[in-house]
Amino acid sequence: MTxxxxxxxxxxxxxxxxxxxxxxxxxxxxxxxxxxxxxxLTNDLLDPNADAAILPPLPxxxxxxxxxxxFTVDPLEFPGGDIGSLAIHGTVNDLAVSGxxxxxxxxxxFIEEGFEIERLxxxxxxxxxxxxxxxxxxxxxxxxVLRKGEGGxxxxxxxxxxxxxxxxxLGLDRILPGDRIIASxxxxxxxxxxxxxxxxxxxxxxxxxxxxxxxxxxRALLARPGLRFMRDPTRxxxxxxxxxxxxxxGLSVRLFESNVPIRNEVQxxxxxxxxxxxxxxxxxxxxxxxxxxxxQDAVHALRQLDAGRDAAEIGVVGExxxxxxxxxxxxGERLVEELDSDPLPRIC
Amino acid sequence: MTxxxxxxxxxxxxxxxxxxxxxxxxxxxxxxxxxxxxxxLTNDLLDPNADAAILPPLPxxxxxxxxxxxFTVDPLEFPGGDIGSLAIHGTVNDLAVSGxxxxxxxxxxFIEEGFEIERLxxxxxxxxxxxxxxxxxxxxxxxxVLRKGEGGxxxxxxxxxxxxxxxxxLGLDRILPGDRIIASxxxxxxxxxxxxxxxxxxxxxxxxxxxxxxxxxxRALLARPGLRFMRDPTRxxxxxxxxxxxxxxGLSVRLFESNVPIRNEVQxxxxxxxxxxxxxxxxxxxxxxxxxxxxQDAVHALRQLDAGRDAAEIGVVGExxxxxxxxxxxxGERLVEELDSDPLPRIC
Numbered sequence: 001m002t003x004x005x006x007x008x009x010x011x012x013x014x015x016x017x018x019x020x021x022x023x024x025x026x027x028x029x030x031x032x033x034x035x036x037x038x039x040x041l042t043n044d045l046l047d048p049n050a051d052a053a054i055l056p057p058l059p060x061x062x063x064x065x066x067x068x069x070x071f072t073v074d075p076l077e078f079p080g081g082d083i084g085s086l087a088i089h090g091t092v093n094d095l096a097v098s099g100x101x102x103x104x105x106x107x108x109x110f111i112e113e114g115f116e117i118e119r120l121x122x123x124x125x126x127x128x129x130x131x132x133x134x135x136x137x138x139x140x141x142x143x144x145v146l147r148k149g150e151g152g153x154x155x156x157x158x159x160x161x162x163x164x165x166x167x168x169x170l171g172l173d174r175i176l177p178g179d180r181i182i183a184s185x186x187x188x189x190x191x192x193x194x195x196x197x198x199x200x201x202x203x204x205x206x207x208x209x210x211x212x213x214x215x216x217x218x219r220a221l222l223a224r225p226g227l228r229f230m231r232d233p234t235r236x237x238x239x240x241x242x243x244x245x246x247x248x249x250g251l252s253v254r255l256f257e258s259n260v261p262i263r264n265e266v267q268x269x270x271x272x273x274x275x276x277x278x279x280x281x282x283x284x285x286x287x288x289x290x291x292x293x294x295x296q297d298a299v300h301a302l303r304q305l306d307a308g309r310d311a312a313e314i315g316v317v318g319e320x321x322x323x324x325x326x327x328x329x330x331x332g333e334r335l336v337e338e339l340d341s342d343p344l345p346r347i348c
Numbered sequence: 349m350t351x352x353x354x355x356x357x358x359x360x361x362x363x364x365x366x367x368x369x370x371x372x373x374x375x376x377x378x379x380x381x382x383x384x385x386x387x388x389l390t391n392d393l394l395d396p397n398a399d400a401a402i403l404p405p406l407p408x409x410x411x412x413x414x415x416x417x418x419f420t421v422d423p424l425e426f427p428g429g430d431i432g433s434l435a436i437h438g439t440v441n442d443l444a445v446s447g448x449x450x451x452x453x454x455x456x457x458f459i460e461e462g463f464e465i466e467r468l469x470x471x472x473x474x475x476x477x478x479x480x481x482x483x484x485x486x487x488x489x490x491x492x493v494l495r496k497g498e499g500g501x502x503x504x505x506x507x508x509x510x511x512x513x514x515x516x517x518l519g520l521d522r523i524l525p526g527d528r529i530i531a532s533x534x535x536x537x538x539x540x541x542x543x544x545x546x547x548x549x550x551x552x553x554x555x556x557x558x559x560x561x562x563x564x565x566x567r568a569l570l571a572r573p574g575l576r577f578m579r580d581p582t583r584x585x586x587x588x589x590x591x592x593x594x595x596x597x598g599l600s601v602r603l604f605e606s607n608v609p610i611r612n613e614v615q616x617x618x619x620x621x622x623x624x625x626x627x628x629x630x631x632x633x634x635x636x637x638x639x640x641x642x643x644q645d646a647v648h649a650l651r652q653l654d655a656g657r658d659a660a661e662i663g664v665v666g667e668x669x670x671x672x673x674x675x676x677x678x679x680g681e682r683l684v685e686e687l688d689s690d691p692l693p694r695i696c
Contacts, residue, residue: 025583025629026687049520049596051579052415052446054512058406066509067400068454070492098400106416108456108505142505144418147694150500157456157490159507161414164402172397231399235373248397339374346495 012036018115023145033143036121037107040128041138045104053139055104055161062163065100067091071156074346076123078197080190080208083156084123086283086348088130089213090234091160096218097230097286099170100162105131107141107158112151123154134213136160172248174228180295181253181315184217184286184308185210186261187238191280192269194347201273207265212284217308220301221286226294233287234348236339238314239278241287242324243338245317252320255336258329261310278326279339281347289317360384366463371493381491384469385455388476389486393452401487403452403509410511413448415439419504422694424471426545428537428556431504432471434631434696436478437561438582439508444566445578445634447518448510450482455489455506460499471502482561484508520596522576528643529593529601529663532565532634532656533558534609535586539628540617542695549621555613560632565656568649569634574642581635582696584687586662587626589635590672591686593665600668603684606677609658626674627687629695637665 012022012031021028033048045053058064071087081089088105095102107127111120131138189210196205214232221227233241238260242253255278262277270277284307290298295313302308324336360370360379369376381396393401406412419435429437436453443450455475459468479486537558544553562580569575581589586608590601603626610625618625632655638646643661650656672684 020693021689024687024689024693025588026689028688049592050446051442052413052448052508052510054446054448055412055414057409057411060408061405063405064403064412064509065400066403066452066454066488066507068456068488068507069490070456070458070505072458072492072494094399098398098402100400100402104414106414106454106507108416108418108507110418110420110458110503110505140414140416140507142417144420144503145693146420146500146503150498152494152498155458155492155494155503157416157418157458157505159414159416159454159456160400161412161509162400166405240373244397339372340376341369341372341374345368345372345493 012117016117018111018113018117018145020113020145023143036124037141040124043137045137045139055139058163061166063166065095065098065162065164066159067094068157068159069094071348072152072346073194073348074152075197076153078209079193081211082123082126083154084126085130086211087156087158088127088134089211089283090348091158092134092136093214093232095160095162096215097232098164099168099222100164102134102136102160102162104161105136105138105158107138108156109143110146110151110155111143112146112153113148115153134215168222170227170229172229172245175245175249175289175317177251177317177319178292179228179289179317180292180313182288182290182295182299183261183312183314184302185310186263187233187282187285188262188266188277188280190283191344191347192266195269195344203269205265210282210284212307214284214286216305217286217302220305221288221298224294224298224301226291226298227288228291229289231287233282233285235281237279237281238287239324239336240339242336246322246324250322252318252322253315253324254318255315255326257326259312259314261312278336283348360465364465366459366461366465366493368461368493371491384472385489388472391485393485393487403487406511409514411514413443413446413510413512414507415442416505416507417442419696420500420694421542421696422500423545424501426557427541429559430471430474431502432474433478434559435504435506436475436482437559437631438696439506440482440484441562441580443508443510444563445580446512447516447570448512450484450508450510452509453479453484453486453506455486456504457491458494458499458503459491460494460501461496463501482563516570518575518577520577520593523593523597523637523665525599525665525667526640527576527637527665528640528661530636530638530643530647531609531660531662532650533658534611535581535630535633536610536614536625536628538631539692539695540614543617543692551617553613558630558632560655562632562634564653565634565650568653569636569646572642572645572649574639574646575636576639577637579635581630581633583629585627585629586635587672587684588687590684594670594672598670600666600670601663601672602666603663603674605674607660607662609660626684631696
């Protein structure tokens with residue numbers, strides 16, 4: 001529903017599309033910043049006139065955590081999210097799986113000349129909604145306008161600042177033989193939703209991206225003993241996280257095909273197009289490594305949460321040769337190779 | 349001089365140009381990150397395998413300072429700098445003029461498919477050199493590859509994290525009538541250098557961009573009493589900083605044309621092309637507002653530094669109508685309007 005007030009905001013100075021003048025540091029740029037970015041993202045720390053956001057002290061003794069991500073997803077809007085929610089959740093999730101509490105976001109936008117202002121307004125509203133959901137505040141940012149023909153419409157880069165309690169220690173170097181691997185939910189939803197949204201192969205479907213904050217899941221795992229390592233399996237999917245574990249530990253990873261949660265729609269699309277869901281991106285899942293004594297409790301804790309109701313123990317770290325192996329439903333064994341050529345570019 | 353070792357690093361897996369596979373989260377991407385980014389930027393806090401950088405605690409009681417900027421300068425390399433040094437200095441400078449000490453940088457790269465790896469190597473080496481010069485560390489980052497035809501070669505977004513002592517208070521709201529305005533050096537060098545580097549108007553010249561860290565200048569001003577406000581006059585130049593002051597204080601700004609330091613080359617180019625140097629970007633200057641009693645001492649302090657040897661008192665904040673006025677060398681008075689259409693896009 002478009003109200004008169006919405007319409008007022010979706011046109012700046014009579015224009016309905018972004019022009020180069022919206023990026024030149026002058027009056028039009030100030031209008032764009034005020035009427036689109038500040039209007040949606042306003043909070044008591046966001047001062048569009050400051051060169052830097054000066055923030056309250058972090059909790060005494062805590063360790064600052066900083067992460068950054070670029071977003072070039074195509075299409076910009078898709079079932080279950082858009083580049084805006086993706087940019088917030090992606091950065092929040094990188095902090096969450098590092099064991100940190102996210103607090104603040106710095107937002108960079110590269111907008112192509114000719115981009116619809118109404119569409120930009122929708123994306124920034126989505127950024128604001130995602131930030132509210134994850135309890136983070138956008139406190140600083142910058143906007144550049146790219147010449148028409150460059151820029152693919154809109155790119156975003158978000159940097160997240162949070163803090164980690166000094167007693168939390170996680171990392172690839174904490175992983176031991178015998179550790180178990182958990183997935184917090186079905187894999188490949190985001191990748192498949194993007195693929196369907198492109199309508200490239202004449203396929204359509206109702207599948208939604210899993211794009212969301214994993215913070216509640218991460219907190220549930222952090223509150224229990226035995227957690228070694230967490231990662232959100234974005235680009236490259238579960239297969240790439242498994243390879244990372246192998247590469248850094250020199251150990252093996254064995255995944256149990258029948259335990260890996262995969263939605264029927266994802267499986268069907270992969271079979272039709274010859275994709276392997278293990279390589280498809282998630283944007284709201286955690287892959288966690290926990291010690292064997294804690295795995296049942298960890299899976300149980302995740303399942304108490306709505307976002308973790310399909311959580312499952314999906315694999316084990318072993319002392320075999322350093323490979324990623326998939327134990328198939330029929331009892332066979334297949335090597336999962338490292339991703340080389342990309343099945344699905346511009347997924348995030 | 350290209351040594352065998354340099355050559356080895358400027359080709360990844362036999363390729364000499366960036367391909368989409370360098371951005372897909374797989375093996376090629378890891379190679380690109382390791383052999384270009386990590387090789388140049390390596391430090392004890394940069395872990396390419398971590399989702400987030402976990403940093404040492406900030407000084408007790410200090411206020412975290414966060415700032416972010418996107419860079420789309422054209423051409424990517426210019427006399428006195430390149431997009432890499434610009435991205436570091438720009439972000440360091442935003443922290444410095446906020447009264448903060450810069451510590452860490454998050455680096456986002458958007459690289460166009462087909463970009464020369466050797467050129468990327470040069471830019472990342474320049475990022476590393478600028479970071480060393482400003483004593484900041486690149487601790488996290490992300491790389492995306494854009495399809496050929498999008499992306500203008502290379503865009504960067506840098507976010508800077510630093511801290512401010514709680515006793516430092518600066519801001520537009522501290523400015524009072526009678527306060528004096530200082531420029532730390534000649535204005536418009538960066539804008540003019542970029543313009544000359546484009547060779548659009550058949551003009552060439554030796555002028556170098558002023559692209560550098562203003563941190564020593566900012567520290568010198570912070571160490572003395574009477575400092576109200578600092579800004580680095582980038583996009584929109586001195587005129588836009590002056591307008592900001594007027595807009596936020598309701599006071600007037602009067603600039604003295606004969607006192608504003610401008611290089612002969614900058615003046616000559618502006619006269620030939622009909623540009624006004626007051627609107628041209630600097631990337632290594634500070635505009636500062638200080639109380640009248642402190643202005644001589646502040647200018648003297650800046651002049652002790654190599655980067656501030658041309659520092660000058662260039663204007664005054666007054667209680668006239670809220671306009672920016674230029675008192676000309678002949679004693680006349682001219683209104684300095686707010687920047688509307690951009691004389692020079694993609695300057696940073």
